[in-house]
Amino acid sequence: MIRWASRPLSRRAILRGAGGAVIALPWLEAMTPRRAQAATGPIKRFIVMFSADGTIPTAWTPTPGASETDFTLSPILAPLAPHQADLVVIGGLTQMGGGGDGHQTGMGGMLTGQLLNAGPFAGVGAAPAGWPMGPSVDQRIAQALAAPTKLRSLELGVQVGAADNWGRMIYRAANQPLPPDDDPASVYSRVFADLHTDPAVLARLRKRRQSILDGVGAQFTRTSARLGAADRARLDAHLTAVQEIEQRLTTDLVVSNPSCHDPTIMSVAATANDSYPTVGSLQMDLLVMALACDITRVASLQWSRSVSQTRFSWLNITEGHHDLSHRPDSDADAVDKLTRINNWYAQQLASLIARLKATPDGAGGTLFDGTLILWSNELAKGNTHGRIGAPYVLAGSAGGALRTGRYLAYDGQGLPHNNMLVSILNAMGVPDTTFGKTDWCTGPLTGLL
């Protein structure tokens, strides 16, 4: 891990003015040289967006034209029309996974390309399952990029519910779920503290926390040594987490992008069903600002959870999402509502893209230029729990690594989505040749990059 040296200037990028208003200091070119962006292109950033319960394939699949760049967006994807040239819509892959019930399998395998271990979570019609056997693709990216950011990655959510393998998609490593923070107020205070704390206070706080966390770490080591192997592994994992937050203390936030400012936050009932759109919007604001401030380069936004029962009352839909998703294809009412729900999520992705495009990155472009977004779902279809033809949308080119404005149909080829994850790694500059369960993966996805 590269540690960025502490420079007085760096912590003074903003000051709190009278009345609590936040004033950005004038942009100082002197602060930029470390970026060396001209030589390497824009900073690469990766975002996962998740929505649940499968899609309506007939309403999701674009209409192909004469070539892969010639396609018409579907009713569900229509809100992405302003960004069509920046998309790669990928159909026909098989979302690999195994262990647990359909939703557990899908949620656990979606970003890891792995099986679930046996474990304590009793699903429907399957042996109880635990966590996946390997890391999620975003975490592999974070590890490989080893960016000098305060946070290795940032997991955000919207009403993600209980802590179990239906509600976790990001895995630091096998059996290490990273819970998304679904409370915007918590995210704000935890992630952006450096931007709204007096620098002198912050410096003292860091020194103090380092002393405390050093001491805490020593107590973990001491206690762990007296326990049996299984218990010791639990404490050692906790010690690793303590060391990770201690590492953040020694990593200065170097604000080199004038777009970075202390975000505004509003009070919201974070768990109330009807707050769902508002919470999501706040989380997107925070996510984009975390990228703008270079607090992290790897982030995720998990809307609800697999088996989501969100009630889209703002779309005049009163049934729970999961209940609707189990209705048969012949149920026109359900198909209409599910189409509108998935269309709403496409609107959210479009909004996220628009926010990134509207945010300068400090080097002449926008945050979107170096970004790659993966929008995925734990299932292809809710009423079969099928995972063949899972709906993937990529947005952004990761700094030109990905040719966008395409619809790629892999239908009937039986290709594992692991291959797509390999190509995502490659687009992000990680030269891996396989990802996830090795006997599922046959290499990069032909034709994607």
Added chain:
Amino acid sequence: MLRRCSALLFLPALWTAACGGDGTQQESFPLCAADPGPAPLRRITRFEFGRSIADLTGAPASLADGLPPDEITLDFDDIVAAYSVSSLHAAAYLDAAEQAAAALTGDSARLTAIAGCDPTGGDATCVAGFIDAFGRRAWRRPLEPDEQTAMLQIYTDTADPGPTDGVAGVVAAMLQSPQFIYRPEPATQPTTATTTTAAPPSTPLEPYALATRLAFLLTGAAPDDTLLAAAESGRLGTEQGLLAETDRLLADPRAVDLFVHVATQWWELGGLATLDKDRSLYRTWTDATPGALAQETQLFLTDAWQGSPTLETLLTAPVTFADADLASFYGLPAPSGAGYQRIDLDPTRAAGMLTQGSFLATHAKADQTSPVLRGKFVRAQLFCTPPQPPPPDIVVMPPTVDPRLSTRQRYMMHIVDDNCAVCHQQMDPIGFAFEHYDAAGRWRDIDGGQPVDATGMLTGTDVDGALDGVPSLATRLAASDEVASCTARQWFRYAFGRSEQTAGDLCTIDKLAGALKGPNGDYRKMVRATVRMAAFRNLPTGGSP
């Protein structure tokens, strides 16, 4: 055992303490000692963290709300096998510990009560005394010399600009350390065994670890000073001393909270706080309803615990608690008196927890009742025989609400289709008995334009028979040995933070069920009996896995 009880006949109070009617007093202590089962490392739950922090520092228990949620499995928040840890956990523990430390260091009276002096004055002896005294409470045992040294070092490193900061630094460090967040029970070595003796299956837990188990089991919080003193004096080492502390803690108001905490998880009420209904169909449902329903159940459980927490009370008592708003929600006359009042209900309609809105509304859809969810609850949570889930290739869908059809009519598919019937015959006929209660938990006489038909059938149990309405079901459940055994199993899982795994575990559950359902048995006696089990009292030889 019998001999000792006889000796105590002249001391009625001690008789009660040592042999107090939990149904296990005839058996040698500890029970089921041949095989106490595994003892994996426990982490304190958010519930326990908040209560312990509040006791220790005076900070609000709600500080725990900032921690990531506990993994819930087997319906409980304390199952070790499901824990995970991440940097978000570490960051949240840091934040909570700092806030708690700030609360404590701003409270000179509390500091003085802990240490006998105010350590924020910076006196070295007082600081050292505070570290010992606070450490003993927070880590639930006396500090060892190297721990004292380490905490003093943290004081020195963080006493900037002044001693108050150093004290806060120590408190924050202690509250993030494994000795607080986890419950390490260092392996006790078996006493030197001769070559002819096989190693014993278990060894007694050392007194402070036992005190910690006892406090979390009975009060959901760290031991208080009295309990720590009992550990220190060796009193906890005797059955009599252990039961005396058990009875003291069972009388503590915090034991009620613990009972409510466990019972609401057993009854699957975790989703109540965020529950909502289709308000076009359920117009009396408001933002305040979930909180009111939770309050009702909490008061009912508290009343039961303080009175007679038998299965019969929990399942059949025709009483509840409501204020004017909640009474109006249910369509009941407003209670006399302000606030929540105990209300007698019509025994032909009401039956304990089974007819409370908290249970009925969480086991229903947003726009209709669910005989499936209600029937499944009875099978899974009261009989511990969850029906086989539907095969993955079946298209599962609740029927569309049709104002011309009753729920029963809309669920006919489950009978006419053999694929559905094989499992749904285990659930729906129980769930139909709840049909007088709508998806919000209110009484109704009409469903789909027709008089409600609440007849059903209970099959495959020790209390089979025809049903008509919830009370007819409740009476059978309260009489069932299988329900008692299942209730004991649920409690076992919470109490030990794991699923039942060994023959010894089954022995333990059997004893617990006896304390619940035997002569004069009730839930409190079952909780009390737990401490007499080898699985509670002892550690497997060789310690934790």
